[in-house]
Amino acid sequence: MNAYSETVFNAKTKIYTGVSSIKNLGPVLQEIGAHRILMVTDQGIKHSGILKNVLGEIPENIEVLIYDEVKPNPDVASIDETANNYRKKEISALVAVGGGSVIDSAKALAIVLTNESSISAYYGFDQYTEKALPLIAIPTTVGTGSESGNAAVITDETDGLKTKKLVFGEDLFPRVAILDASLLRAMPSGLIASTGMDALTHAIEGYVSIWSSHFTDALNLHAVRVIGKSLLPAIAHSENTEAMHGMLLASSITGLGMANSGLGMVHGISHAIGAQYDAPHGIVNAILLPYLLEYNWIANPEKFKEIAEALRVNIEGLSVEEAAKAAVAYVKNLTKEAGIPEKLSAIGISKEHIDVLVDIAFHDAQYMVPNPRKMSRQDIYNILDQSI
Numbered sequence: 001m002n003a004y005s006e007t008v009f010n011a012k013t014k015i016y017t018g019v020s021s022i023k024n025l026g027p028v029l030q031e032i033g034a035h036r037i038l039m040v041t042d043q044g045i046k047h048s049g050i051l052k053n054v055l056g057e058i059p060e061n062i063e064v065l066i067y068d069e070v071k072p073n074p075d076v077a078s079i080d081e082t083a084n085n086y087r088k089k090e091i092s093a094l095v096a097v098g099g100g101s102v103i104d105s106a107k108a109l110a111i112v113l114t115n116e117s118s119i120s121a122y123y124g125f126d127q128y129t130e131k132a133l134p135l136i137a138i139p140t141t142v143g144t145g146s147e148s149g150n151a152a153v154i155t156d157e158t159d160g161l162k163t164k165k166l167v168f169g170e171d172l173f174p175r176v177a178i179l180d181a182s183l184l185r186a187m188p189s190g191l192i193a194s195t196g197m198d199a200l201t202h203a204i205e206g207y208v209s210i211w212s213s214h215f216t217d218a219l220n221l222h223a224v225r226v227i228g229k230s231l232l233p234a235i236a237h238s239e240n241t242e243a244m245h246g247m248l249l250a251s252s253i254t255g256l257g258m259a260n261s262g263l264g265m266v267h268g269i270s271h272a273i274g275a276q277y278d279a280p281h282g283i284v285n286a287i288l289l290p291y292l293l294e295y296n297w298i299a300n301p302e303k304f305k306e307i308a309e310a311l312r313v314n315i316e317g318l319s320v321e322e323a324a325k326a327a328v329a330y331v332k333n334l335t336k337e338a339g340i341p342e343k344l345s346a347i348g349i350s351k352e353h354i355d356v357l358v359d360i361a362f363h364d365a366q367y368m369v370p371n372p373r374k375m376s377r378q379d380i381y382n383i384l385d386q387s388i
């Protein structure tokens with residue numbers, strides 16, 4: 001692929017931003033003509049008080065049903081079972097309040113509630129026939145980006161092997177996203193660190209992806225810039241509204257970027273690990289990111305130099321190659337400052353299943369193809385061997 005290759009840039013979601021932008025939820029639901037909505041969330045959000053704040057914005061003439069049992073790494077059984085429970089309830093819209101697992105679950109439900117089959121029938125691009133229910137996404141982490149993209153990640157178990165599958169579609173772009181940092185004032189610093197590093201991973205992997213374009217570069221590189229200056233202050237204090245607002249917006253900006261640029265093998269390997277170990281996506285990505293940057297930078301030193309500039313690394317007097325390496329070193333150190341462990345073994349990943357992980361990641365074309373440097377099985381093995 002070169003700068004003149006044919007691409008398409010796809011964006012659908014109307015995005016409200018700013019402190020108190022949650023007040024738009026009521027008017028948006030009225031505009032859609034919703035009479036009964038399904039609120040999709042998890043126990044953490046329920047107990048944090050965020051759900052109560054969101055519920056306070058729903059007009060009285062709209063009935064609210066609540067599904068608050070979303071677990072990390074949602075699987076086929078949980079989606080199908082939930083859809084069966086709500087299929088006859090005549091739901092007119094979904095409202096997702098949560099992180100990536102919640103928003104992806106809501107996307108999957110939006111399809112399965114209007115189409116008859118299991119979510120596993122809709123892997124790939126636009127495989128469903130009936131229009132999905134409208135979805136409003138209210139992210140409560142600073143990393144998923146799912147609120148502005150057209151994909152849902154679902155854990156599938158076939159023949160005893162767990163893998164992550166992707167469902168893509170025009171209807172998976174949420175109708176509306178609301179990015180209100182005032183909802184995140186009590187967010188734990190560890191969650192800001194892990195989801196924020198996930199956003200940085202999206203931005204960097206998207207920027208150096210083989211499928212990137214001028215459109216996606218504009219989004220992904222700007223996200224690197226905003227995350228670079230906002231991440232540590234946000235981790236330091238979740239009531240730093242400027243930093244949290246920056247993180248929330250950057251996460252969505254690169255969410256739209258990555259929906260069009262694709263990602264790379266941090267996500268390829270992390271999805272293999274996430275499915276096998278039910279491990280938290282953000283932390284796995286954050287641990288893997290420096291190892292993959294070290295591997296990938298030679299594919300595009302110029303872009304890595306631009307990443308260094310976006311991260312405000314002093315590259316004066318350095319060659320392009322030295323500046324690219326400075327970007328890698330900076331991210332490695334940022335991971336440490338964010339309190340992320342250096343090795344996957346710190347979160348319970350062992351070398352016992354390394355061959356299975358290599359096999360799954362090697363066959364994941366969605367991430368293998370756009371990764372800027374080709375990877376063999378041995379290359380993936382080496383990355384896992386070093387990072388575990």
Ligand SMILES: [Fe+2]
Nearest residue numbers: 198202281285
């Ligand atoms: Fe991610």
